[in-house]
Amino acid sequence: MVSFTRLGIPIIAALIIGGLISFLLVFNFYPEKHENIQIDGKCYELTGDAHKAYNSLISQSKKNSLVSQINKIENMNASIPITFVGQNTEIDDFIDKNQIFVTTRDNITLFPNISGSVVSGNISAINLSSIINKLDLNSLSSASKTLEGSLAVIPNSQITPQEFKEVSLLQELFVQDGLRKIIRNLEGVNPAECRYQPELHS
Numbered sequence: 001m002v003s004f005t006r007l008g009i010p011i012i013a014a015l016i017i018g019g020l021i022s023f024l025l026v027f028n029f030y031p032e033k034h035e036n037i038q039i040d041g042k043c044y045e046l047t048g049d050a051h052k053a054y055n056s057l058i059s060q061s062k063k064n065s066l067v068s069q070i071n072k073i074e075n076m077n078a079s080i081p082i083t084f085v086g087q088n089t090e091i092d093d094f095i096d097k098n099q100i101f102v103t104t105r106d107n108i109t110l111f112p113n114i115s116g117s118v119v120s121g122n123i124s125a126i127n128l129s130s131i132i133n134k135l136d137l138n139s140l141s142s143a144s145k146t147l148e149g150s151l152a153v154i155p156n157s158q159i160t161p162q163e164f165k166e167v168s169l170l171q172e173l174f175v176q177d178g179l180r181k182i183i184r185n186l187e188g189v190n191p192a193e194c195r196y197q198p199e200l201h202s
Contacts, residue, residue, distance in 0.1 A: 048188030
């Protein structure tokens with residue numbers, strides 16, 4: 001009998017890694033200065049100040065998510081599986097500095113023609129916590145994402161699937177609330193045609 005629980009973790013890990021690659025390649029090739037969102041049954045294009053606030057909101061949500069995940073870990077000496085993307089010129093130093101045990105490393109080309117890699121590996125929870133606590137919002141921003149900012153935690157025995165789900169839900173609510181404030185208060189919010197995308201709602 002197939003265990004869907006066992007299948008779930010590799011699938012989630014693959015989605016995380018695939019998402020990291022797609023995001024970096026697409027954003028770097030199309031550095032857009034606007035964002036289309038859908039919330040409460042309405043669609044908007046965010047430009048100018050609203051777009052800047054959106055980027056900050058998403059960066060803060062990512063930071064919150066990583067901090068929340070770390071806070072779920074009871075044993076700070078535990079080995080935590082992670083994945084990240086970066087230029088080859090900086091990856092080796094990052095691995096050595098943070099004592100990461102690499103399990104997979106796949107070469108990719110980052111825009112415009114930079115040699116990079118997608119790396120999966122294991123890191124101690126205490127070292128992971130140190131990286132996350134030092135992250136600033138700029139390093140998590142889509143416009144200036146750093147190697148550290150690309151880091152994602154892979155589901156593991158230290159954080160239950162339910163805890164991952166709880167963290168995800170809290171961040172979804174955080175983003176929804178932030179978007180409503182942006183729409184109410186900032187310049188650069190324009191009605192837009194709704195596209196096929198999941199609606200953010202309470």
